Amino acid sequence: MARTAEEVAAELRGRIQRAELRAGDRLPTMTGLVEEHGVSRQTVREALNLLKREGLVEYRGGRSGTTVRERPVTRLVRSRGMERDHLGYYSGANVQHWRLVPGTRTTVTTEPVPGDIADLLGIEAGTPVIARKRLNGDPENELHRQLTDSWLHPAAVEALPVLAGDSGLGGIYDRIEEWAEQPIVWEEGVTAVTPSPAEAGALLLPSGVPLLRVIRTSTVKIDGRPLVVEANDIRMSAELFSVRYPITRRGAARWPVQPASADFYTN
Amino acid sequence: MARTAEEVAAELRGRIQRAELRAGDRLPTMTGLVEEHGVSRQTVREALNLLKREGLVEYRGGRSGTTVRERPVTRLVRSRGMERDHLGYYSGANVQHWRLVPGTRTTVTTEPVPGDIADLLGIEAGTPVIARKRLNGDPENELHRQLTDSWLHPAAVEALPVLAGDSGLGGIYDRIEEWAEQPIVWEEGVTAVTPSPAEAGALLLPSGVPLLRVIRTSTVKIDGRPLVVEANDIRMSAELFSVRYPITRRGAARWPVQPASADFYTN
């Protein structure tokens, strides 16, 4: 006989993990659980809350009760690399050109730059900066659910006014390389955060699922000094996605070095 | 006058964000909040719960009440790359040889391999596999707080029995390269999960902070086929860490390609 919310949750978690309850199945009703475990309604509610935060169950309202949530079996692996897509634009490997993806909304604004992005750009936090924000919450295709904020360095926009326009994202890297007369050096930093309510809503995340945050910087040398031209802040469900990178090796190898696995750009 | 738990939480969140309450400061007591907002104790408790899950406040028990939590201002950036450390072993760039880090506990066991690791190794889930698990929860140094599980492919252990021993992790990559007569190809996949209670305890994580999960595979070609010799599952606080990678470029560049930024291995 379970007495605490955690015990009730553990019991239900077990039933789900042992597949006695499968995706889409209804859980016992709250009143049922109250009688079954001899605890109060609040306690049962707390237990269900834990499971909801873990993304194990969901409640869509109304009479159909709480059901076991459909969970992705494996994560979609995104291999991170840059190449030209089929339209000739630079883009992340294996990502379609976003302008063609249904449900994409892009807004271009000028707003104070948040602290972490400011650090990357090497400017002061709060400086007004051009931001190109893209939301993709396409309910039909979870591959397309991501948020992307692109922050441009003011010096780059000054030198290259075309960046300020909504000229399509793909082209900006070519414009930058032409301007700098050198290839861009890209780097990505990956971390995770708990989503804000707005992010959770836009990406259709259940509460409790962390948000994977990938920040890509594009750097060129101007007058001999590195300039971070753009910081690109990408957020996606950590439950849905994993991002993949080849590891670089420093120092001489004793054997001839092979390229990264052949399928790196193809899945 | 706030009426719901979310509203009470939002009001307190605001005070913290506006720095009216700073790290270490005591929040009003629950009874104080009950009177201040005209809500019940349960509602206040729910509000404090939200803030705790966000990692904004903490309660250490006893009479000192709920306090504003000290939050890391910026994340520690870990540049991911492989090099030989000062002892001559392969290791992640800028990571000391772990055997020298105080508080490290390593256990070597044989146990059923979990599904996601099995997929990477290309073997069946549940197969008994040698696992080398390292826990580092050093309370003194947050740089050292991480969990590492190393799973070895059975075929590799069979061909190279030395891998089964507790021979120190650093050396295994050299042994593998000598065996395969080729350099290892490393790749890392990054995602995030909500920590299990055990992980949260070991890493001193407050509830609600996601766990960054980095899985590195070491691959060599044996008889012309790629073999994933080891899968290395590293977990660390997403609030404390960010991992950094250079981005590879596919296709011809119009300008001479520079190496990744100079400090890539040095911070």
Add this chain to the structure above:
DNA sequence: CAGTGGTCTAGACCACAAC
């Protein structure tokens, strides 16, 4: 419109750290 879960109130007992 019946039954679901969501949320709040009110009151009680407990463990714990600091005084």
Add this chain to the structure above:
DNA sequence: TTGTGGTCTAGACCACTGA
């Protein structure tokens, strides 16, 4: 010893959905 938050009970009202 005292005051803190942690947790449970019991009862009430609400919004929503699907039969």
